[in-house]
Amino acid sequence: MSILGEVPAIEITGLRKLYNGFAAVDGLSITVPQGCFFGFLGPNGAGKTTTIKMLMGLAQPDAGTIQVLGMPLPEKSLEIRREIGLVPDDSLLFDYLTGAEYLEFVGRLYSLPKPQAKERAGELLQLFQLAEHARKLIGEYSKGMRKRIAMAAALIHRPKLFLMDEPFEGVDAVGARLMKDILLEQVQRGATIFLTSHVLEVVERLCDQVAIINRGKIVTQGTMADLRAQSESGASTLEEIFVNIVGAERYSEKLDWL
Amino acid sequence: MNQQILAILWAQLRVSRNHFRRTTVGAVLSWILTGLWYSLFVGLAVLAAIAIPELSMKTLRASLPIALLVLFLYNQTIPLLTLTTGWSLQINKLQVYPIRESALFGLEVLLRVTSTPEFFVVVMGGIIGLLRRPDVPAAGALCLVLFVPFNLLLQLAAREFILHAFQKNRFREILTILFISIGVLPQFLIRTGLGIKLKPYFVMFANGQGTPWQAASALSLGQAPLLNLAILAGWTLLVFALARRQFANGLIQDDAFRAGVSTSASEREPSNSFLDSIGNLFQDPVAALVQKELRSLVRMPRFRVTLGMACIFSTVLFLPMMMRESGGGHFFGGRNMYPFANLYSLLLLSDVLLLNIFGTDRGAAQIYFLTPTPLKAVFKAKNVVAWLFILVINLLVALITFFVAHGSPINILAGFLSSAVAAIYLMWAGNLLSVMTPRPSDPSSTMQKKGNAKNQLWILACTIGMALLVGFAYLARWALDSDWALIGVLVLEFVIGYVVYRVALDSAVERGMAGRERIIDILSKTNSPIGGSIG
Numbered sequence: 001m002s003i004l005g006e007v008p009a010i011e012i013t014g015l016r017k018l019y020n021g022f023a024a025v026d027g028l029s030i031t032v033p034q035g036c037f038f039g040f041l042g043p044n045g046a047g048k049t050t051t052i053k054m055l056m057g058l059a060q061p062d063a064g065t066i067q068v069l070g071m072p073l074p075e076k077s078l079e080i081r082r083e084i085g086l087v088p089d090d091s092l093l094f095d096y097l098t099g100a101e102y103l104e105f106v107g108r109l110y111s112l113p114k115p116q117a118k119e120r121a122g123e124l125l126q127l128f129q130l131a132e133h134a135r136k137l138i139g140e141y142s143k144g145m146r147k148r149i150a151m152a153a154a155l156i157h158r159p160k161l162f163l164m165d166e167p168f169e170g171v172d173a174v175g176a177r178l179m180k181d182i183l184l185e186q187v188q189r190g191a192t193i194f195l196t197s198h199v200l201e202v203v204e205r206l207c208d209q210v211a212i213i214n215r216g217k218i219v220t221q222g223t224m225a226d227l228r229a230q231s232e233s234g235a236s237t238l239e240e241i242f243v244n245i246v247g248a249e250r251y252s253e254k255l256d257w258l
Numbered sequence: 259m260n261q262q263i264l265a266i267l268w269a270q271l272r273v274s275r276n277h278f279r280r281t282t283v284g285a286v287l288s289w290i291l292t293g294l295w296y297s298l299f300v301g302l303a304v305l306a307a308i309a310i311p312e313l314s315m316k317t318l319r320a321s322l323p324i325a326l327l328v329l330f331l332y333n334q335t336i337p338l339l340t341l342t343t344g345w346s347l348q349i350n351k352l353q354v355y356p357i358r359e360s361a362l363f364g365l366e367v368l369l370r371v372t373s374t375p376e377f378f379v380v381v382m383g384g385i386i387g388l389l390r391r392p393d394v395p396a397a398g399a400l401c402l403v404l405f406v407p408f409n410l411l412l413q414l415a416a417r418e419f420i421l422h423a424f425q426k427n428r429f430r431e432i433l434t435i436l437f438i439s440i441g442v443l444p445q446f447l448i449r450t451g452l453g454i455k456l457k458p459y460f461v462m463f464a465n466g467q468g469t470p471w472q473a474a475s476a477l478s479l480g481q482a483p484l485l486n487l488a489i490l491a492g493w494t495l496l497v498f499a500l501a502r503r504q505f506a507n508g509l510i511q512d513d514a515f516r517a518g519v520s521t522s523a524s525e526r527e528p529s530n531s532f533l534d535s536i537g538n539l540f541q542d543p544v545a546a547l548v549q550k551e552l553r554s555l556v557r558m559p560r561f562r563v564t565l566g567m568a569c570i571f572s573t574v575l576f577l578p579m580m581m582r583e584s585g586g587g588h589f590f591g592g593r594n595m596y597p598f599a600n601l602y603s604l605l606l607l608s609d610v611l612l613l614n615i616f617g618t619d620r621g622a623a624q625i626y627f628l629t630p631t632p633l634k635a636v637f638k639a640k641n642v643v644a645w646l647f648i649l650v651i652n653l654l655v656a657l658i659t660f661f662v663a664h665g666s667p668i669n670i671l672a673g674f675l676s677s678a679v680a681a682i683y684l685m686w687a688g689n690l691l692s693v694m695t696p697r698p699s700d701p702s703s704t705m706q707k708k709g710n711a712k713n714q715l716w717i718l719a720c721t722i723g724m725a726l727l728v729g730f731a732y733l734a735r736w737a738l739d740s741d742w743a744l745i746g747v748l749v750l751e752f753v754i755g756y757v758v759y760r761v762a763l764d765s766a767v768e769r770g771m772a773g774r775e776r777i778i779d780i781l782s783k784t785n786s787p788i789g790g791s792i793g
Contacts, residue, residue: 057353058353058354078358081354082356086354088354092351092354094269101269101272105268105269105272108261108264108265108268109265109266109355109357110355
């Protein structure tokens with residue numbers, strides 16, 4: 001694919017997804033350039049996970065188009081999945097596999113030869129400081145360890161695009177630092193990262209571009225400098241911008257007994 | 259692509275091995291029970307292998323299509339009757355990886371073997387029997403194997419249809435119950451005499467030209483091989499297309515189910531004020547827990563199906579016998595059908611309501627140990643709700659017994675008491691079991707992935723226990739020739755049961771608190787690449 005460098009990593013136009021008549025995603029359009037660290041933010045229920053599911057081909061859009069690495073979804077779903085590394089929510093792990101077995105399994109699903117999958121699994125366990133827990137069942141892992149093993153699995157086939165749903169949730173400071181360093185290295189080598197997170201400080205520090213979604217619609221997007229310039233209240237941090245945009249109110253004004 | 263299938267199978271073996279490391283005595287016993295069950299079918303297969311060479315060709319030509327039709331019906335209906343889908347791929351977990359849909363489909367078809375392995379054992383016995391006949395060509399006998407893919411593909415199509423169509427339908431529980439009610443059909447056919455009348459039609463249907471079982475039979479006996487091969491291949495292609503389409507639809511629809519698309523709770527349940535009024539009979543925290551329990555259960559598809567089955571089966575299955583008694587018969591079963599119907603419904607409800615009370619409540623289990631609510635209150639609330647549902651079913655059956663089958667008041671009283679005795683014993687045993695061997699269970703699924711052998715073992719133990727308790731009371735009636743002896747023994751058993759319940763409740767609370775970490779851990783476990791392997 002010689003044209004890959006010229007096409008956006010993700011190009012979404014007019015995306016819409018209805019659940020029982022309710023628009024979880026409503027006319028979403030975003031373009032994520034290749035090699036970009038993209039933060040996709042929004043309050044709970046805003047449509048972030050639904051968007052990621054549609055990017056993975058797990059949910060069918062009711063309207064709109066999606067192109068991933070220049071390939072259309074759902075027509076090239078299989079080819080797209082080969083190029084994606086997914087750090088999902090907790091539910092996609094297999095609790096009765098050990099960490100080493102899980103990584104080897106995922107590697108083989110990405111068509112790595114068995115010896116190579118096994119070798120990379122061992123190296124990733126070392127990298128993510130999970131080597132001493134390699135023979136422990138994933139069901140016995142702590143939340144932070146589960147996130148680390150999920151990220152290790154996302155890296156095993158050296159993908160061009162990472163889709164990450166709350167990768168830092170429950171991870172301690174050391175683990176988070178390690179994960180951030182690895183992700184930045186991946187961006188430096190040309191990979192693209194599409195990340196959702198509620199840890200706004202992390203997003204502000206890592207991401208080149210940010211989009212904020214609320215009630216299924218993009219309410220603002222751009223670089224941090226763009227967002228600051230667009231802010232009418234003169235907000236300077238991402239947290240202030242986010243809170244202003246999604247319209248949160250101070251709880252103490254609502255409940256006087258608190 | 260083969261590599262990916264091998265990887266999935268490898269992971270599944272690893273999961274089974276890892277799970278086996280934690281195997282308990284109960285699991286070993288369940289394996290023994292499973293072994294006994296399949297031994298029966300191995301025996302049937304051996305019988306087929308021995309008997310087929312002894313039959314005349316004329317008899318064989320007439321009976322083989324009937325046998326294949328019976329096997330076909332068994333293979334297609336048993337997974338539905340037992341609400342069991344066997345092992346199946348965890349599509350939601352595997353779909354994110356670059357695996358071709360055709361590979362997933364192929365693997366899923368193969369996994370259908372696990373839903374009724376006994377079918378294949380018997381077919382193998384049939385093939386061996388045919389191979390032992392000198393007048394049947396060996397190639398023809400081996401062609402009986404071609405009947406297998408037809409069955410597997412049709413089973414997959416039916417499974418996908420039921421899993422997805424029923425989940426989308428707001429009346430899915432009613433549909434599921436109606437479907438399961440097919441299980442009552444043999445009983446109905448025998449009792450009404452309709453079976454005898456329909457028998458010639460069944461034989462005619464089995465021997466019908468162009469049917470898959472007739473074509474498979476004729477092919478295996480070497481009759482018009484090309485024509486019958488074409489007919490069987492045609493049927494197989496047809497069900498292949500159907501299964502492929504249903505599977506593809508299932509992949510697309512899966513995300514909607516995971517997103518929790520369902521009719522809103524308020525549309526599907528009794529009014530909140532009614533549920534609240536029941537809870538208001540108690541004081542907090544039991545009142546709050548009873549209200550929560552009632553709301554959760556009436557919103558839970560698994561429980562609604564079980565409750566519906568208990569209502570329908572306990573009345574439909576036993577009513578003909580009761581009516582026969584009211585029409586002048588005097589057999590023991592007919593006179594005592596009301597207690598039996600109650601005990602049967604209790605058995606159906608026992609898994610969700612009594613024996614594994616935290617299984618479908620896994621999300622809330624953690625809260626019970628975190629909040630300052632005493633665990634004893636949780637048990638009490640769950641037991642109160644169980645009593646309530648048992649009472650509802652008993653009243654329903656009592657009404658039918660009284661008005662339709664003209665049951666005597668003493669019979670109805672004995673029915674209530676039998677149910678109460680069985681319930682109190684199941685309750686204390688269930689409270690203990692729920693903390694000693696908790697099992698995660700999917701409350702949203704009306705169909706389970708696999709018949710849980712350990713669960714079946716407990717149900718068997720409960721059945722024996724109930725039979726002994728109630729049987730002792732009936733023995734007293736027989737010995738003393740008085741209905742009051744029956745009532746007296748049941749009352750005595752209930753009183754003893756209640757004392758044991760109180761003691762066992764304290765023990766369950768103590769064990770629950772001591773083992774809370776293990777309980778939460780077990781209830782929070784998720785599944786493997788191929789679901790159904792873990793009890």
